[in-house]
Amino acid sequence: MTDYATIIVETRGRVGWITINRPEALNALNTQVCAEIVDAATRFDADEGIGAIVLTGSERAFAAGADIKEMEAKSGLDMLMGDHFGGWTTFAAVRTPVIAAVAGYALGGGCELAMMCDLIIAADTAKFGQPEINLGVMPGMGGSQRLIRAVGYYKAADLILTGRTMDAAEAERAGLVSRVVPAADLLDEVGKVADTIASKSLPSLYAAKAALDAAMETPLAEGLRFERHVFASLFDTADQKEGMAAFREKRPPEFTNR
Numbered sequence: 001m002t003d004y005a006t007i008i009v010e011t012r013g014r015v016g017w018i019t020i021n022r023p024e025a026l027n028a029l030n031t032q033v034c035a036e037i038v039d040a041a042t043r044f045d046a047d048e049g050i051g052a053i054v055l056t057g058s059e060r061a062f063a064a065g066a067d068i069k070e071m072e073a074k075s076g077l078d079m080l081m082g083d084h085f086g087g088w089t090t091f092a093a094v095r096t097p098v099i100a101a102v103a104g105y106a107l108g109g110g111c112e113l114a115m116m117c118d119l120i121i122a123a124d125t126a127k128f129g130q131p132e133i134n135l136g137v138m139p140g141m142g143g144s145q146r147l148i149r150a151v152g153y154y155k156a157a158d159l160i161l162t163g164r165t166m167d168a169a170e171a172e173r174a175g176l177v178s179r180v181v182p183a184a185d186l187l188d189e190v191g192k193v194a195d196t197i198a199s200k201s202l203p204s205l206y207a208a209k210a211a212l213d214a215a216m217e218t219p220l221a222e223g224l225r226f227e228r229h230v231f232a233s234l235f236d237t238a239d240q241k242e243g244m245a246a247f248r249e250k251r252p253p254e255f256t257n258r
């Protein structure tokens with residue numbers, strides 16, 4: 001599938017860009033958007049020429065949530081049997097670092113989608129929240145689990161139980177976003193960060209992302225064991241030899257992803 005209807009996909013250097021493009025619904029995440037984002041991200045992930053992925057939306061909305069109109073009539077069994085949000089597990093598992101570039105609304109599934117990414121760079125216009133409680137439901141794409149890990153129990157409970165939104169400054173104070181930049185500079189700044197990440201050695205990027213993921217999922221002792229092993233494994237790459245030789249020779253490294 002490369003003929004996408006709800007996203008725009010492009011490659012800039014070693015960075016794959018995915019722009020959610022459903023302006024009529026503030027980029028609400030319906031089944032088709034999910035399938036297309038997962039397909040595009042998986043293709044970028046399989047491409048050695050790609051070292052970072054950017055996921056973004058519009059100036060008005062990163063994504064205003066899962067598509068309420070698509071879900072409204074479903075039963076609990078429909079949601080389970082249809083594995084309604086199952087595709088996102090594949091997105092969250094891509095090896096390549098993913099940056100969410102967030103302007104405007106990142107609500108419900110939109111906030112949850114941003115939290116599936118490795119960095120969240122927010123415009124000063126960004127608004128984050130889990131307003132599902134206002135709809136008589138609760139977060140369903142990871143919000144009740146990932147938000148706590150990002151901002152701690154009490155801030156997460158405040159957002160999830162009241163359904164209020166927080167602005168970019170509060171989100172940065174809470175630890176939900178990596179950086180906040182002026183809205184007009186968002187894509188340029190994200191492009192620079194993505195280029196920086198994509199210039200590193202792929203094996204070390206994959207290993208570092210896997211270790212970061214492990215930290216979210218495992219007890220400390222297990223995570224430390226995993227880290228020690230993946231760290232050691234990088235010493236069998238040509239890029240480790242190149243990176244350390246370049247340091248000693250006081251020159252930039254030339255990585256080959258080997």
Ligand code: CAA
Pocket residue numbers: 024025026028029064065066067068069070105107108109110112131132135138139140141143
């Ligand atoms: N699903 C479907 N359509 C949506 C949508 C969503 N999540 N969010 C916005 N839209 C649609 C609106 O229905 C509207 O369409 P129409 O013009 O056809 O009526 C269009 O996008 C523009 O939206 P508004 O007119 O509402 O724009 P606004 O500027 O007045 O308000 C907003 C913006 C505050 C974001 C408001 O749209 C809103 O509250 N959206 C819903 C936010 C929400 O509840 N998200 C959680 C969804 S549930 C979820 O995500 C579950 C989960 O955990 C996975």
